[in-house]
Amino acid sequence: MLDRSLLTGRSPDDILALVAGxxxxxxxxxxxxxxxxxxxxxxPVLGPVIVAVAVKLLIAPADWGKWAYLALGLLTSAxxxxxxxxxxxxxxxxxxxxxxxxxxxxxxxxxxPSHPVGPDPHAT
Numbered sequence: 001m002l003d004r005s006l007l008t009g010r011s012p013d014d015i016l017a018l019v020a021g022x023x024x025x026x027x028x029x030x031x032x033x034x035x036x037x038x039x040x041x042x043x044p045v046l047g048p049v050i051v052a053v054a055v056k057l058l059i060a061p062a063d064w065g066k067w068a069y070l071a072l073g074l075l076t077s078a079x080x081x082x083x084x085x086x087x088x089x090x091x092x093x094x095x096x097x098x099x100x101x102x103x104x105x106x107x108x109x110x111x112x113p114s115h116p117v118g119p120d121p122h123a124t
Contacts, residue, residue, distance in 0.1 A: 013105035014058045017069055020101045021050030024076065027094045038083045039091035046076050050102055066109035073103025 025047030028034035050072050057065040077099030079085075080092040 011057070011061065011109075013069065013109050014054050014061075014065070017050055017102050017105045018054035018058070020098045020105075021047045021054060023047075024050065024094070024098045027098075028091075031090050031094060033088055033091040033094075036085065036088045036091055039080070039085040039088050039095075042079055042083055042085075043091070043095070046072065046079070050076070066106045069102050069106030069109065071106075073099045073101070073106060075099070076102060 024043050027043050027047075028036075028040045034040045053065065053068045053072065056062070075082075077096050079095050079099070080088075086092050
């Protein structure tokens with residue numbers, strides 16, 4: 001069972017980006033496009049970058065995180081066309097969906113005030 005204390009004070013955006021980065025890293029193996037050339041190597045490159053940013057922001061929140069998530073998400077979503085593997089449907093949809101999730105974390109950080117997950121420290 002998940003210990004809620006692990007999530008106390010953590011931004012749901014960072015957790016979403018962390019999960020998306022891990023999923024992107026393992027997607028070539030789990031979804032069977034590990035032998036499809038460019039798609040097989042870009043996922044394990046972008047995934048750890050997203051994970052590294054998310055971990056950094058989980059440890060020490062920073063204002064630049066929203067722009068990093070937005071840029072990484074858009075890059076991940078556009079990768080199938082930039083790197084010409086849009087014909088590989090599984091790889092293309094994996095990058096688009098996970099990229100949109102990471103970009104959404106950045107957009108949410110831009111427009112929604114930060115409220116950590118967990119109990120309200122000001123509640124009595």
